[in-house]
Amino acid sequence: MDIETDGRFGNKRVHHRLGPANGAASSSTSGKVCIHWRAGRCNRFPCPYLHSELPEATAKRPSQSGGGGNVWRNPHSGGGGGRGAGGAGGPNKWGRGPGGADGGPRHKVPDRPCRYFLAGDCSYGEKCRYPHSYSMSDSITMLTPLQGHEKVVTGIALPAGSDKLYSGSKDGTVRMWDCQTGQCAGVINMGREIGCMISEGPWLFVGIPDAVKVWNMQTQAEMNLTGPTGQVYALAVGNELLFAATQDGRILAWRFSAATNGFEPAASLVGHQLAVVSLVVGAMRLYSASMDKTIRVWDLATLQCIQTLSDHTGVVMSVLCWDQFLLSCSLDQTIKVSLCP
Template sequence: MEMTSKFDPPDSSITTSLAAIRTHPQNDHSQFSRSISHKEPSFSEASSCTPPRLSSTSLTNPRLYVSQPSTPRLHSFTSPSKQDDLHTIYRCISSVLKKDGAILSVAASNGLVYTGSQSNVIRIWKLPEFTECGQLKSKACMVVALEVSNDKVYAAYADCKIRVWHRTWEGTIKHVRLATIPRTGGYVRSYITGKDKLMKHAGPITSLAINVSDDILYSASVDKTVKVWRISNLKCIETIHAHQEPINAIVVADDGVLFTASDDASIKVWRRNFCSGDRPHSLTVTLPAKYSPVKALTLASDGGVLYGGCSDGYVHYWLKGWFSGQLQYGGALQGHTHTVMCLANVGNYVVSGSADSSCRVWVRDPQDGQHRCLAALQGHRGPIRCIAAFLGRNSSANHEEVEDGCTICTGSLDGVLKVWRVKCTSSNARGTMQSNCEYFDLA
């Protein structure tokens, strides 16, 4: 582990090509798009180790600070809505800083965690001990999105291309580079304009999603389009002109329904038309997000709830009717003071990361559908850009371990990767919440 007091801001010539960067209309300074809002933190030089104050100014020439490892002392949090029967204990179990710059993407699969940053290195971490066990390197820098599926790792870079690796488990974990998407000189026909388009996105990629059953990889971009790639041959089979503004996030449901979120303050729902020869996606409904740009998306494990993290600091959610299948607005989770930049869902847990440098853990009651905030995880010194969450202590854990809580990996623009354990217990249970207990067993 390499620790420093701070590191220099990234090279502006590279930063401007990042998928999540915009230019403020009143100046020329580069910004990360998922942190843009009227409620963003300001980073200024500080002599103490206290977190920077939050202000209404934007991220202009940010200085990124090293986050010190959180205290191992156990914290407890009581749900305000059910203080008599619900307690949460949580702590940071690991805090790592590498000289890679801001952490921009994270993905977890089969006991491994992959992290992408401003450098050209994807680091691989082994769970539950959380030790680095490998690296994936390329000539391109800035890994802005990561997805792992069926032992394949998909990484989107700031050069608008996607690199693919194959993972093997023969004795030791190995990754073999398979391809770069798209290949040079490829074209695809847009089903809306009817004109040939270069397969490569015209702007930085912001998000990836995989539909395993249909052999499809989706990529969204600031160029306002979603491209559809066939995984088997890595060819682009469709270009969806989805929004009027840059697309920040996409997610696909188990039934193949695609959700896209944009700066135009809407979420759009798309279905594939299997009656058509080229199987174009068709728009089924547009969900307004209360006039706030949508920066992040996630689906409940059962697909019954869609969550959208917005620049107003709220996590808005929509409920799916079990008979009609239609989505109806359910409400908003309030707690963050700045833009919600990333979301994750596992079991009944919903995890949100924000530009206010905090992460919140929510639980949805499967009986009444109500949400309760279990914990507010604080310790980063910069906006939280990416999150991965899984049940138990290992990303390959099954759903039977939901009572054992969840593990959360948070990556921040401060360059620090943190791992948290959150455990929800009943305060009425015998032997629970001992007054002299400072740690809970991680073995």
């Protein structure tokens, strides 16, 4: 560290930093006190700002202690700060003090939406101190909630060429939502809990206990695919086949027939000991996750099981293919990443 001697620059530097002895701003200064000097770390020479407190005569507000002089308070210490030195009664110049632009108290804007607004009954309106927004993100904002289902929503789908969003619920209904207005355009009462829902092209597939309900949104064709036992928990499409994961551990497959414009049974994939709850297709493979804590890999060409993965110690809830990787999550509180067989 370099130490300057008094005979070189020391006394002169101290004199220039203190400014005029009477506290008045000189022509070479701005009339403001150096904030870096206040913090004890100013290293500018010469500094264009005063290195001394402003005289009491410039203060227009009494201190909180009852005296008539201006007592400066550190804006970061939590105490009340005086008016800015740029002019008596002017706005706070520090930018980070507890005062607002008008010198009054400034409150931090809460970082969560108003829960009464989300419930639709906030009485404060625009004066509410909490944001009236469904999302705090700058890029994604919720437009409106689609309300109407009375129980858990288990699936949504948007068939190709349709302007309707479809949702299925354990309340036993399929609801159609207008994509332009967000309003419910119709309700189909299935009478049974809906376990899953997907769309492929114009087709909408809905898994219910003991069946898969099928609609063609372009031709209005409707059919039931029977064969499952218990709830259908997952659906997937691959190699021109429709797969349904069932409660009894089987995976049923149907093939679309252009001649009959319908679906015909193709296979029953047996191997899991408990319910199959998730399906995904990738790289000519079908991956199935089950409550028996295993993942099975099926060849789409032969529909034969070619491998069983037993790394999880709990129910495997979902599987996902990403590039050459297979990702799976489980009730054992882990996510496994494996190379796709």
